[in-house]
Amino acid sequence: MTYRLATLDDLTELKKMYTAITKDLENHQINIWDDYYPNDFLGSDIDKNELYVLIDQGIIISAFALNDDGHDTDLIKWEAPKAKALYMYRFGVNINQKRRGIGKLMLDYAMKTAKSKDAKYLRLFAVDYNKPAINLYKQVGFTCMEGIFIEDIDGVIYEENGYEIKL
Numbered sequence: 781m782t783y784r785l786a787t788l789d790d791l792t793e794l795k796k797m798y799t800a801i802t803k804d805l806e807n808h809q810i811n812i813w814d815d816y817y818p819n820d821f822l823g824s825d826i827d828k829n830e831l832y833v834l835i836d837q838g839i840i841i842s843a844f845a846l847n848d849d850g851h852d853t854d855l856i857k858w859e860a861p862k863a864k865a866l867y868m869y870r871f872g873v874n875i876n877q878k879r880r881g882i883g884k885l886m887l888d889y890a891m892k893t894a895k896s897k898d899a900k901y902l903r904l905f906a907v908d909y910n911k912p913a914i915n916l917y918k919q920v921g922f923t924c925m926e927g928i929f930i931e932d933i934d935g936v937i938y939e940e941n942g943y944e945i946k947l
Contacts, residue, residue, distance in 0.1 A: 783889050786831040786843065788823070793840050794833070795819045801872045805910075812907045812938065818870040821845070825870065832893065834886055836877075842886045844871040846893060850903060856927040856942030858903070865901040865944070866894040871913075887920045895947040902947060905929055905940040917943050 786794065802813040825831035825845040834842040850867045858865070868890050873882045894902040904922070906913050918924075922943040929940040 781841075781885075782835045784833060784835065785829055786822075786826045786833045786840075788826055790833060790840060791823060791826065794822050794831075794843060797840055797843070797874050798822070798870075798872055800875050804875045808912075810907075810910050810912075812910060818872070821870065831870075832889070834882065834889070839874070841874045841877045842872065842882050844886060844890055845869040846890060855929050856925050858901070858925055858942065858944060859923075859946070860900065863900040864898060865903050866897060866899040868894075868902060868904040871904070883916050884920060887916070891945065891947055900947055901944045903942060903944040905942055908939045908941055914941075914943075921945050 798813070798819050799815075802815075805811070805813060822831060828847070830845045830847045832844055832846060833840050846866050846868055848864075848866055850865060854861075871883075871886065871890075873886070891902050904917070906917065908928075914924075922945045925942045925944060927942060929942065931938045931940060
């Protein structure tokens with residue numbers, strides 16, 4: 781398995797992977813992604829060198845975006861709000877790779893990558909009813925922080941909890 785930054789050559793495969801993840805989430809009544817998100821953000825993530833992938837036997841099996849854009853983080857009571865932190869977005873695992881520990885591998889890689897960029901914390905947001913993701917974050921050592929980020933997307937309200945881990 782190989783970790784690396786995504787390239788524009790990966791975009792078609794990434795969009796297929798995220799579309800399949802979105803359908804799988806919907807099948808489990810976790811309606812957090814759609815035809816627009818996250819697919820429409822992947823090209824920009826690649827252009828900014830913020831999208832990381834895990835490749836196994838020539839196939840993308842997981843990806844996440846990592847940047848310093850903590851949208852409305854004042855709504856979350858972070859342990860050290862002024863400390864340098866990176867934020868993980870668009871974390872997904874190929875549906876054909878579920879239950880193989882890929883999520884834990886990618887979170888570990890995200891933590892190492894954030895630490896190599898001198899971040900003191902890795903932070904992310906999770907919709908309150910995305911229990912599989914929340915369970916994974918807690919298993920790896922993330923802490924749910926006090927406060928809720930509320931996002932209104934086309935009239936659909938999402939309540940997102942902030943999670944962080946000290947690096």
